[in-house]
Amino acid sequence: MxxxxxxxxxxxxxxxxxxxxxxxxxxxxxxxxxxxxxxxxxxxxxxxxxxxxxxxxxxxxxxxxxxxRPKGMSAIYETRVGDNHHHLVCRSCGLIEDTDCIDTAPCLTSTDPKDFKIDEAEIIFWGICPTCQNKHHSEIGET
Amino acid sequence: MxxxxxxxxxxxxxxxxxxxxxxxxxxxxxxxxxxxxxxxxxxxxxxxxxxxxxxxxxxxxxxxxxxxRPKGMSAIYETRVGDNHHHLVCRSCGLIEDTDCIDTAPCLTSTDPKDFKIDEAEIIFWGICPTCQNKHHSEIGET
DNA sequence: ATCAATATTTTTAATTATTAAATTATTTAT
DNA sequence: ATAAATAATTTAATAATTAAAAATATTGAT
The missing domain is CATH 1.10.10.10 (Winged helix-like DNA-binding domain superfamily/Winged helix DNA-binding domain)
Incomplete structure (x- = not known):
């Protein structure tokens, strides 16, 4: 469509x-x-x-x-909806990549949900992307 | 200290x-x-x-x-550091609560890490807090 | 306790991100 | 083709955050 x-x-x-x-x-x-x-x-x-x-x-x-909204960035938008995917964000260059969830069903399980009715789990995996790993280690700085 | x-x-x-x-x-x-x-x-x-x-x-x-930085809010700060905890955020009233991670070790496992060197997984569980669940259902609106 | 060096705070200002209101233009249903 | 509804542009405002310069406080050495 x-x-x-x-x-x-x-x-x-x-x-x-x-x-x-x-x-x-x-x-x-x-x-x-x-x-x-x-x-x-x-x-x-x-x-x-x-x-x-x-x-x-x-x-x-x-x-x-x-x-x-990853910290240190403006609001980020994406067209990929309806599935339950998450994000990898590079601390060094800001690159954002999709990453799949473990389950096809949303991973809504908190060990300690405090009686919240949870409908979405939004995960940001922070790290260093492959490209930045291959640059000077000394240049890697957080936002 | x-x-x-x-x-x-x-x-x-x-x-x-x-x-x-x-x-x-x-x-x-x-x-x-x-x-x-x-x-x-x-x-x-x-x-x-x-x-x-x-x-x-x-x-x-x-x-x-x-x-x-939950979407729709300004930057949020907290003194609880050093452990691996996550957050419950109420879509209705904005209440934020801590929630423990499944493991004591950080849950850094992405099924599809795209060669990122991940050092942190930041999870926001979006939902409705107990108080708001008990209010008018019709009043619940997203940000 | 005092002094110099360094770091922090205040003040004044600018920038960036985002939203609002009024007017004009476009789209949709007829 | 027209009218009503909706969206776009323009002009402007607000909110969040950062910057730079001058004034002040803190630290470490004496």
Whole structure:
């Protein structure tokens, strides 16, 4: 199903900006708003960052995309939804990669859930990516 | 070991603002900078938010406190470090609670680590806290 | 206790990320 | 093709965080 169809089936109207945002995000997974804005501009030669933010929020609310916020970074968006995957984040260069969950079912088991009704477990694995491991060890610094 | 000792052993000089920040955070776990600033003001009747930010960052760098950033919130700080615990966050009211890890050792096992050298797994369990579960179901909204 | 060196705090200001409101343009349903 | 509803642009504001310079406090040596 293409983006046009997806928007319609969610009852959202189809606009050039919206399609451009979704395409941009699809082509640049794990992007922040400003990067998506740039990519949208490349496609449309016009567009406001406000519209980008507004649509990103609308898409998140409709479950079309996901948002997460690693410390030291702006909000990060991704189109991969509906499965239960997590993220590897490089402390050195900020690279973000998807990583699968152990189960196909969401890993919602906390040993000590304090009576919370848990619906999602969001995991960030912090570490050093392969590329940065091969650089100077001395240059590795935390954010 | 009290805060004064901890600062000294890290080679950091001891100041009223620093002690107040650490005490404030100890008394208000899972606080954001502005809340800590308020608590510091209550103790010192003077102090700048800039000093609070600067010290929070310095403490994080020295491993004296930890920082994390649930989506929709400002940076959250905590004094509980050195163990491997995670967080329960209420989607409705924003309440944050600690929750223990399954193992005493950090749960660093990703099924698909993509050659990252992982040193930390940070988990946020999203859900609804007991108090909010007992409120109107209709009022529950995501951020 | 005092002094110099160093680090921290305050003050003033800037930047970055994000959201809001009003007006104009586009989309959708008819 | 038109009207009503929705979205985009423009202009502006707010919130969170960081920066730089001057003033002050802390530390370690005397």
């Amino acid at each position: 293409d983006f046009q169809q997806q928007l319609k089936s969610l009852g959202m109207s189809v606009t050039p900006v919206r399609l451009a945002v979704l395409e941009a995000l699809n082509e640049n997974p794990h992007s922040e708003a400003s990067r998506i804005f740039q990519a949208v501009q490349d496609k449309l030669h016009t567009a406001s960052i406000q519209a980008v933010y507004k649509n990103l929020n609308a898409f998140v609310e409709h479950g079309l995309i996901k948002e997460f | 009290d805060f004064q000792q901890q600062l000294k052993s890290l080679g950091m000089s001891v100041t009223p603002v620093r002690l107040a920040v650490l005490e404030a955070l100890n008394e208000n776990p899972h606080s954001e900078a502005s809340r800590i600033f308020q608590a510091v003001q209550d103790k010192l009747h003077t102090a700048s938010i800039q000093a609070v930010y600067k010290n929070l960052n310095a403490f994080v760098e020295h491993g004296l406190i930890k920082e994390f």
